Every structure is written in C-alpha cells, then in structure tokens.
Amino acid sequence: MANRYAFEAISQTFQDIMDNQLPFGGKTMIFGGDFRQVLPVVKRGSMRDQIVTSISRSSFWNFVKILHLQQNMRSTQDIEFSQFILRVGDDLEDTVSGNFIKLLNSMIIPWESEHSIHQLIDSVFPNMTYRVHDANYMVDGAIITTKNVDVDEINEILILKFLEEEKVYTSWDSVEDDNNNIFQVEFLNSLCPSGLPPHRITLKVGCPTMLLRNVAPELGLCNGTRLICRNLGRNFIDAKIITGPHKDTRYFLHLFL
Known part of the structure; x- marks a missing residue:
C-alpha cells in the first residue's frame, strides 16, 4: 500500500x-x-x-527479485474460503452484473432490515451476554466494515449487550486562545480524523478496546494492541492485554480530561 x-x-x-x-x-x-x-x-x-x-x-x-508465497496461512482451516480468495486474486471467479463477484453462500447473511445486523453479531459472537468476561472468546471473532459510520452503529449495539454500568468518555472540545468562539463546540465534536477515536466513547467493564497509539511498545502497549476493560475510572482505564507476548498483563491507561 x-x-x-x-x-x-x-x-x-x-x-x-x-x-x-x-x-x-x-x-x-x-x-x-x-x-x-x-x-x-x-x-x-x-x-x-x-x-x-x-x-x-x-x-x-x-x-527486485520476486519470491512467491504459495500457501494462505490464515485460511488453513477453511480450504473453501482459501481457494475462493485465490480465484478472486487470479481473476478466475465468475462475475455477475458486470464487475461484481458473488460471495459464497456460507459468507452471506440476507438483508432483512436492521434485524440482519443483530443476526450478524449473534453469528460472530454467539451467547455474548454470558461470555463477556471471557478474553479468549473476545479474541476469536471480529466484525470489519468499510465505513466508520457502520463501525459506530455496530459498536452501539454491541456495548448494550454488556451488563455492567456504562462509562462515557469525551474528547477535549475547546481551542486555546479562541476568545471569539470561532470554532463551535458542535463542529469540534463532529470531527473524527483518521487514526483517532470519535468525540464520545462509551465503555463498559468487560468490553474489548484497541490502542491507536504507541504508548509504551516495550510493555506491549502499541498501535493495534487489543485489551479488555477491567475497571473504568474518571481519568483512567484499567485494562488487560488479551493478545501477543504480553497477554494477561494489566495496565492503567491514563486519560487527559
């Protein structure tokens, strides 16, 4: 890229x-x-x-000397999907309505209004309400979308499945030396630059999170680290790493409010 x-x-x-x-x-x-x-x-x-x-x-x-990799190591347990991906990459998969590729039936959940979103969540995270404290369960599944607006919608639905009390964190929404109030609060709150979280984040104990910055790489706290919230304070998050060599290590992530 x-x-x-x-x-x-x-x-x-x-x-x-x-x-x-x-x-x-x-x-x-x-x-x-x-x-x-x-x-x-x-x-x-x-x-x-x-x-x-x-x-x-x-x-x-x-x-440049090109070395070709022959085996998809991420799909060794799903031969059908692996072969499908290779056919798509080699431009051998049949297309419909022009340049559209028909997905495998095993990959499709028919669209039936918003009910399909809940069906997708239940398919990826079955019995989630009763397994929210299981770190391995949280790591095994993920829902990926192409637009941030869809991410926010799915996150709102998922966070409701956690039984603990919610904690809302907001970003800084004022500009230093802006005495004439040029930058409206509503405008600042609507900004969501690439690589940064939205203005308002709702968390609950047991929900997974992901770091977007390299806080302390030597401790395992770097961009992409996945954690589970264990306690939510006013200006800190007590979280445990759930992947990698630093798995099960707990840290206090301080917030600037």
Missing part, C-alpha cells in the same frame, strides 16, 4: 549515507505485499494514479 515515492526517498537516503549509487546504497531490502489486494491510496485519484504510485513503477524495480 505504500507510495513508491516513500521507498525512493529511503533509497536516496541510503545512497547518500553509503556513498553508493546502487538502490538503497547496496543494502538488501525486503518488501512484503500483494498487488492483487490493496494498491496505494491516492486521495481523489484515479486507478491510473494508484498504479503510477505503486512500487512496481519505481526506478529500482528492475533490481
């Missing part, structure tokens, strides 16, 4: 440091990715813009 200009800038930097005009100053670089998946994201760009910024269009691409 990375823009080729980022790689070329790094290559130029290594060339200057090593005083060597070979790509990356003669150092061996390892890249990982699949062009059949997500190309570089170009804001308001066309497909051509995405292809032009791909690493395969870099000046050093002729020096």
